[in-house]
Amino acid sequence: MDGRPTNDQLSKELERLRAELAELRAIQAIRHRTEADLETVELQLAGIIHSAMDAIITVDRNQRIVLFNAAAEATFGYSAQEILGEPLDRLIPERYRQVHREHLQRFGETHVTNRRMGSLGEICGLRRTGEEFPIEASISQVTVGENKFFTVILRDVTERKQAEQRIARLGRLLDESINEIYLFEAETLRFVQVNRGGRNNLGYSFEELQTLTVLDLMPNMTRDTFERLVQPLRTGTLPKVYSRSTLRRQDGSTYPVDVHIQLMDRESPPVFVAVALDLTEKVKTEQALQETQRTLATLLHNLPGMAYRRKPDAQWTMTFVSPGCRTLTGYDPDALIGNRRVSYGRDLVLPEDYGPLEAQIQAALRQRKLFQLSYRVKAADGSIKWVWDQGCGVWGGDGDLVALEGYVVDVTQERALTEQLRKAERLAELGTLASGMAHEIGTPMNVILGRAELLMRKATDESMKRGLETIVAQVERITKIMNQLLSFARKRPMERRPIDLASVVTDVLDVVQERLKKHRIEVETALNPSTPKVLADADQMSQVLLNLIINACHAMPDGGTLRIGLEPCGHMVELTVADTGCGIPETHLSKVFDPFFTTKAAGEGTGLGLTVVHGIVQEHEGTISVASRPGQGTTFRIKLPICPADS
Numbered sequence: 001m002d003g004r005p006t007n008d009q010l011s012k013e014l015e016r017l018r019a020e021l022a023e024l025r026a027i028q029a030i031r032h033r034t035e036a037d038l039e040t041v042e043l044q045l046a047g048i049i050h051s052a053m054d055a056i057i058t059v060d061r062n063q064r065i066v067l068f069n070a071a072a073e074a075t076f077g078y079s080a081q082e083i084l085g086e087p088l089d090r091l092i093p094e095r096y097r098q099v100h101r102e103h104l105q106r107f108g109e110t111h112v113t114n115r116r117m118g119s120l121g122e123i124c125g126l127r128r129t130g131e132e133f134p135i136e137a138s139i140s141q142v143t144v145g146e147n148k149f150f151t152v153i154l155r156d157v158t159e160r161k162q163a164e165q166r167i168a169r170l171g172r173l174l175d176e177s178i179n180e181i182y183l184f185e186a187e188t189l190r191f192v193q194v195n196r197g198g199r200n201n202l203g204y205s206f207e208e209l210q211t212l213t214v215l216d217l218m219p220n221m222t223r224d225t226f227e228r229l230v231q232p233l234r235t236g237t238l239p240k241v242y243s244r245s246t247l248r249r250q251d252g253s254t255y256p257v258d259v260h261i262q263l264m265d266r267e268s269p270p271v272f273v274a275v276a277l278d279l280t281e282k283v284k285t286e287q288a289l290q291e292t293q294r295t296l297a298t299l300l301h302n303l304p305g306m307a308y309r310r311k312p313d314a315q316w317t318m319t320f321v322s323p324g325c326r327t328l329t330g331y332d333p334d335a336l337i338g339n340r341r342v343s344y345g346r347d348l349v350l351p352e353d354y355g356p357l358e359a360q361i362q363a364a365l366r367q368r369k370l371f372q373l374s375y376r377v378k379a380a381d382g383s384i385k386w387v388w389d390q391g392c393g394v395w396g397g398d399g400d401l402v403a404l405e406g407y408v409v410d411v412t413q414e415r416a417l418t419e420q421l422r423k424a425e426r427l428a429e430l431g432t433l434a435s436g437m438a439h440e441i442g443t444p445m446n447v448i449l450g451r452a453e454l455l456m457r458k459a460t461d462e463s464m465k466r467g468l469e470t471i472v473a474q475v476e477r478i479t480k481i482m483n484q485l486l487s488f489a490r491k492r493p494m495e496r497r498p499i500d501l502a503s504v505v506t507d508v509l510d511v512v513q514e515r516l517k518k519h520r521i522e523v524e525t526a527l528n529p530s531t532p533k534v535l536a537d538a539d540q541m542s543q544v545l546l547n548l549i550i551n552a553c554h555a556m557p558d559g560g561t562l563r564i565g566l567e568p569c570g571h572m573v574e575l576t577v578a579d580t581g582c583g584i585p586e587t588h589l590s591k592v593f594d595p596f597f598t599t600k601a602a603g604e605g606t607g608l609g610l611t612v613v614h615g616i617v618q619e620h621e622g623t624i625s626v627a628s629r630p631g632q633g634t635t636f637r638i639k640l641p642i643c644p645a646d647s
Helices: 007-051 070-076 094-108 158-176 196-202 223-234 280-302 325-329 344-348 351-366 412-458 462-489 501-518 538-555 609-619
Strands: 055-060 065-068 114-116 123-126 132-144 147-156 180-185 191-194 241-248 254-264 271-278 306-310 318-321 371-378 384-395 401-410 497-499 521-527 534-536 560-569 572-579 623-629 633-641
Touching: 055 070, 070 123, 094 132, 094 147, 132 158, 180 196, 191 196, 223 241, 223 254, 254 280, 306 325, 325 401, 344 371, 351 371, 351 384, 384 412, 412 462, 497 501, 497 538, 501 521, 501 538, 501 560, 501 572, 534 538, 534 633, 538 560, 538 572, 538 609, 538 633, 609 623
Parallel strands: 521 560
Antiparallel strands: 055 065, 055 147, 114 132, 123 132, 132 147, 180 191, 180 271, 241 254, 254 271, 306 318, 306 401, 371 384, 384 401, 497 534, 560 572, 572 633, 623 633
8 A cells, every 4th residue: 555545535534524614614604693693682782772761881990981871971961972981980979989989899809790789878970060969770790801891770860859858758747747637548448547646646556546447536427427428529529528526535535626538539549538637725715715705795795884996087986886885875786886877976976075075085096095085975865974985096017096995984973973062062161151151140130120120110200211121121131041041051950750741731832822822823732642751850841842832933923823742652752843934944954953043133032942942852861853944834843752650
């Protein structure tokens, strides 16, 4: 053999080469397909990365950016072109950069391929504008040959964080609300959530409340009544319903609440939201206010005068008057409020008093002081009353006068008593003066009278006699006046005993009958025989009746009729003396009992007769009044107490 391969060997080698060629061609075909598939995958991956909603950033082992997708551009404000190749630090707040570098380095030394970032605390990104924002991120690592790459997938969670903060804040506010807030299922009525206010007031823990329904806390509510209450919510007729109810605490005590309920039917399952306000203090306040109002109403109702609030206008327009105005003015409060029927300032206050009153009020208001007024008002029945008014201004927050408030009381009687006291003091002074005058003048007058009478008896000349007669007449007149002064100034002790006033009337009429005839005066008597006796001094009663009859005679110089009546009047006896004379002017009626006041012509009266009558009647614990109209006569009415034995 020459060492060359045989045909058989060549055939086998050729077959082997053909097989290797076929294998190589197959491998080449697979490689072409793999490269095409890889290109397709790369294109798909690039599309995914580009269109991903989250930011995707890849850095090399030196932490320089090698991949920056579109979402990252939108998130950080950089374009990929300007950020590629830059250090990752540009996207991290400065205070976190060192920590982040160390964290990434430690992660690269581990065999962990990926993990979530931020487990040790919040992580933040830094926008191109310098704005920091919270992010949520995960990191992965991959080694390609000698190179290592880190890929971060992150999401801007600013809006979510803000929403979480709003929700947390809302939850905190609801939990800390002074109102009690309850969430319970619309079907089972079991509690889903109860805020701190509700838990604290009820005394239950949340775990305990989860085992209860809203009906367990409402002793006055059944399922039927509750369904009727919330039916408008279930049908959509109303957005919310309101109820005043009672809640029961864990210890069994109850408290009143105002409850507003809404249906949240978009929740799954639907829930009711109930907001309850504890009314315990409000109810106590309302009860205290009602009691105060009741007390004030009782006080105002029982006050003898009228409390008021009025506008600061010229008509004194009332906005409030107490019930006492009926007694004071004769008008109901409604008639005065708003000047509905009458105006207090225009219709009730006398016009002549109004002007000075306004001046006094304005002066007090300027100094912001109380004003005190005395003036007259005309009541509904036409009577005139004196009133005392004390009030003050009410000022608003801006310093403007908004109202006047005060209190008015009837002082007519007090003024009358004051006037009587004044007259009594004057009478006492006049009595002392009169007594002194009577003593000082009486003795000389007696001497003059005695000498004049002696000279009259001795005188023979007629003209001298007439002169002496004049002296005697005038001295007798002076003596009569002195006697009246003494009677007025020093009354003798009364001798009171049961007497029949009818007998006194008869006796006095017998004494004056000639005088009455002389004046052509007819007498009419109406003496009730069943009139009881009075305890009185007969002589003083005669003096009273005689003075009244003499006054009547003076009032009827041309004749007339004198009427004398006597009749029982309750526990009193009434004696009436009336004439048909000239009458007394209304302006003089209040003065007829004043000392030295007279309507007679000069020289015809002393003005003491009715003063003496008034004093005697008062000493007998009686009353005397006078009624008169000019041209229609005068009537005196005397009332004396019945004698106890005959009462």
